[in-house]
Amino acid sequence: MNNTKRPYHHGKLRQALVDMAVTVAEETGKDIISVREVARRLGVSSGAPFRHFPNRESLMTAVAEEATMRLRLRVERDLLAAPPEPLARLKTLGRSFIQWALHNPTQFKLVSSRRLFEFDSSASLPVHFDAVRQITLKLVTQAQEAGELPTGPLPEFALALRALAYGLARMQVDGQLPQWQVDVNQAEATLISSLNLIVDGLRPVRPHPK
Amino acid sequence: MNNTKRPYHHGKLRQALVDMAVTVAEETGKDIISVREVARRLGVSSGAPFRHFPNRESLMTAVAEEATMRLRLRVERDLLAAPPEPLARLKTLGRSFIQWALHNPTQFKLVSSRRLFEFDSSASLPVHFDAVRQITLKLVTQAQEAGELPTGPLPEFALALRALAYGLARMQVDGQLPQWQVDVNQAEATLISSLNLIVDGLRPVRPHPK
DNA sequence: ACCTGAACACCGTTCAAGT
DNA sequence: ACCTGAACACCGTTCAAGT
Numbered sequence A, B: 001m002n003n004t005k006r007p008y009h010h011g012k013l014r015q016a017l018v019d020m021a022v023t024v025a026e027e028t029g030k031d032i033i034s035v036r037e038v039a040r041r042l043g044v045s046s047g048a049p050f051r052h053f054p055n056r057e058s059l060m061t062a063v064a065e066e067a068t069m070r071l072r073l074r075v076e077r078d079l080l081a082a083p084p085e086p087l088a089r090l091k092t093l094g095r096s097f098i099q100w101a102l103h104n105p106t107q108f109k110l111v112s113s114r115r116l117f118e119f120d121s122s123a124s125l126p127v128h129f130d131a132v133r134q135i136t137l138k139l140v141t142q143a144q145e146a147g148e149l150p151t152g153p154l155p156e157f158a159l160a161l162r163a164l165a166y167g168l169a170r171m172q173v174d175g176q177l178p179q180w181q182v183d184v185n186q187a188e189a190t191l192i193s194s195l196n197l198i199v200d201g202l203r204p205v206r207p208h209p210k
Numbered sequence C, D: 001a002c003c004t005g006a007a008c009a010c011c012g013t014t015c016a017a018g019t
Helices: A013-028 A035-042 A056-080 A086-103 A105-113 A124-145 A154-173 A184-201 B013-028 B035-041 B056-080 B086-103 B105-113 B124-145 B154-173 B184-201
Strands: none
Touching (some): A013 A105, A035 A056, A105 A154, A154 A184, A154 B154, A154 B184, B013 B056, B035 B056, B056 B086, B056 B105, B056 B124, B086 B154
16 A cells, blocks of 8 residues: 655566556457556556667567466476376376466467567577477377377477467467357366367377287 | 549449458558558548448458458368368368468458457358358268267367367467477478378277278 | 548657656 | 656547538
C-alpha cells in the first residue's frame, strides 16, 4: 500500500515494463500490446519505455525471453518427477508443453508465432529453445534404442513429435477446438489423450522384447 | 493498360479490396494489413473501404473466407487424383494441407490464428472448415476399418493427425524450422516426410491381413 | 448508390527540457 | 542517469459533402 506520490524516478521500470506487458497481453488475449498502455498503467509517460527499450520489438523480445525460459524450466522440472522409461518421459514432455501453452496462452502465441520480435537478435531465446529441443532429441533416441518407437531418421521423428504437441496446443489457443467438438472444459485432457493416442500407436515393426 | 483518369466510381471496389488485402499480406508477410494502405494502392480515399466493410475485421473475414475455400478446393482436388487406400488418401490430405500452407503462408496464418476476424460471424467459414474436417474423419474411420491404423476413439485420433499436419506447417510459417536444422530449401519435403514417418509408424496391435 | 477528405482518437517513436 | 511531454507521422473509423 504505497500511497505516497510517485517519485520522478521509477527505479525498476525495465522489469516493471516486461511484467506489465505480460499482464496486459494475458488480460486482453492479444500478443500485440500497446507500449503507451503499458506506460499508462505504470503511471509513467509515453516516452519512458524508450529509455529502456529502443522500440516495441525489443520489449517484446524481453517478454519472449522470459516466457521461453519459464517454459524450459517447467519442462525440466516436470521431467525430474517423471518415470525412467524414455517413451513415458517423452509423453511427460509433451504434456508439460501443452499444459504450459494452455495456462499461458498469449505468451505461448507470442513466443511461437515470432511475429513481434527477432528470434536471432536475442542471446537467450535460442539457448532456451534449443535446451527443450535437445531433450526431445535425446528422449526420441533413447525410446528408439529401447524399441519403444519405430526406427526412423532422428531429426524428422523428433520434429514430427514436437509438431504434434505444438499443433495440438495451437489449435486450442487459436480457438479451433470448438469446431472439433471438443468440450471447452476438457480441452487439456482431450489434447493430452490425443497426443498419447499417437505416441502409443507408434510401434516398431518387431515388437520390442518384454 | 487503362491510362484514362480514374472514374469517381471504382465499380468493383469490394472484390478489389479483398484481392489487394491478400496481395499486401503475402507481400509483407504480415497478416495484419493497413486498410489505408490497401485503399492507397487502389487509388481510393481512406474512407472508401468502409462503404463496403463496416470495419477492418470484416474485411479480414472476407479474406479468410476466400482463403479457407481455396484450401478446401485444393484438398478436394488433390484427393480426386489420390490412390484408393484410406491411409494413402490420408497422407495425401496431409500433404495438400501442408503444401497449401507453405505456398500461402500469410493467408494460412490468418485463417488458422483467427486473430483478426470472428470465425463464427461468417456463414461460409465454418462450412469450408468443416468440409475438410469431415474428410479427415471419414478417412481415419476407413483406415481404421481397413486395419491400416490402430483402433482408438475417432475424434481424438483425427484431431491428433490434423494437429500433426497443422503443427508441421505452422513451425515452417512461424520460422521455427531453422532451429530444427531443416534446410530452408527442403522444408516442404522434410515436413511431408516427417508426417509420413508418423502415419506409417502407426500400426494396429495385430498386423492387418495382407 | 458510391466516393471524397477533413476530422477524431488513437498509435510508436523522437527529443529538448526537466529532476 | 532517468523521466516528461510536446511533436511527428502514422492508424482505424466517422460523416458531411460531393458525383
